[in-house]
Amino acid sequence: MFKRIALFLATNLAVMVLLGIVLSVLQGVFGITLGNNGTLLVFAAVFGFGGSLISLAMSKWMAKRSTGAQVIETPRSESEQWLVATVQRQAEAAGIKMPEVAIYDAPEINAFATGPSRNNSLVAVSTGLLRGMNRDEAEAVLGHEISHVANGDMVTMALIQGVLNTFVIVLARVVGRIVDGFISGNRESSAPGFGYYIIVFVLDMVFGLIASMIAMWFSRYREFRADAGGASLAGRDKMVAALQRLAQNHGQNTLPKQVAAFGISGAVGHGMRRLLMSHPPLEERIAALRRMQDTVRTVV
Numbered sequence: 001m002f003k004r005i006a007l008f009l010a011t012n013l014a015v016m017v018l019l020g021i022v023l024s025v026l027q028g029v030f031g032i033t034l035g036n037n038g039t040l041l042v043f044a045a046v047f048g049f050g051g052s053l054i055s056l057a058m059s060k061w062m063a064k065r066s067t068g069a070q071v072i073e074t075p076r077s078e079s080e081q082w083l084v085a086t087v088q089r090q091a092e093a094a095g096i097k098m099p100e101v102a103i104y105d106a107p108e109i110n111a112f113a114t115g116p117s118r119n120n121s122l123v124a125v126s127t128g129l130l131r132g133m134n135r136d137e138a139e140a141v142l143g144h145e146i147s148h149v150a151n152g153d154m155v156t157m158a159l160i161q162g163v164l165n166t167f168v169i170v171l172a173r174v175v176g177r178i179v180d181g182f183i184s185g186n187r188e189s190s191a192p193g194f195g196y197y198i199i200v201f202v203l204d205m206v207f208g209l210i211a212s213m214i215a216m217w218f219s220r221y222r223e224f225r226a227d228a229g230g231a232s233l234a235g236r237d238k239m240v241a242a243l244q245r246l247a248q249n250h251g252q253n254t255l256p257k258q259v260a261a262f263g264i265s266g267a268v269g270h271g272m273r274r275l276l277m278s279h280p281p282l283e284e285r286i287a288a289l290r291r292m293q294d295t296v297r298t299v300v
Helices: 002-029 039-057 059-067 078-094 127-132 135-150 153-183 194-234 236-248 271-276 282-290
Strands: 100-104 111-117 120-126
Touching (some): 039 153, 059 100, 059 111, 059 120, 078 135, 111 135, 120 127, 127 135, 135 153, 135 194, 135 236, 153 194, 194 236, 194 282, 236 282
Parallel strands (some): 100 120
């Protein structure tokens, strides 16, 4: 937890330094200020959405590079043939174009889906999953990942992150101006004092933490929804069995940070730590599936 907080603080410090440099260029070179006519909102939206949308556009490339995933161009074994055929069947049932199918080398049972759109996506499974799950369980995991793609979860997550980033940048600077003006006795000069930058830095971290909690809440919600989609595509019993297998073999998640939130299995926590986790506990996911009606549609 302390490592996560330290990383969060370091990230915000880097963002503040970058914002400071950009502000200096805008104000000193171009004479642009961020106080009137919605300029601050435009500036914040560019920064807020820019990073998340660029990451979304590069998501497949980044996932392949960071995990070493090898796309199956031509199946070389019966296992790869089954994998490609199952993804194709489920993609057709979900109404999306065939994703790229890949395998990456990792010891744990895991899989992920990513991509810039529903019709331009990647589904990858670990070698640990192929070794540790039977076909029924693996089919359910693939259904879970196809459901992420069909639900547009990658795009939605990027848009939510962009809105939250914009909110943090704008609110921190508006509140910073108000507090700085109060402390300085409403000085006549429009230039902010040194205290403004300290206040904004602190508010960036506080509001950023709140924004992270909101983003992770959505991430946990989409896992329940993808589980339901997996149950619809493969069958509820298969999906429950897959999650039970994950619970039995739950170990360290070796997925890189860029795609960890999109894996079927992720770290969970309790108390305040849970608010920053991308996945709900497996036992809660299993219980949610068992509460589903017995009339879940199974694609044959």
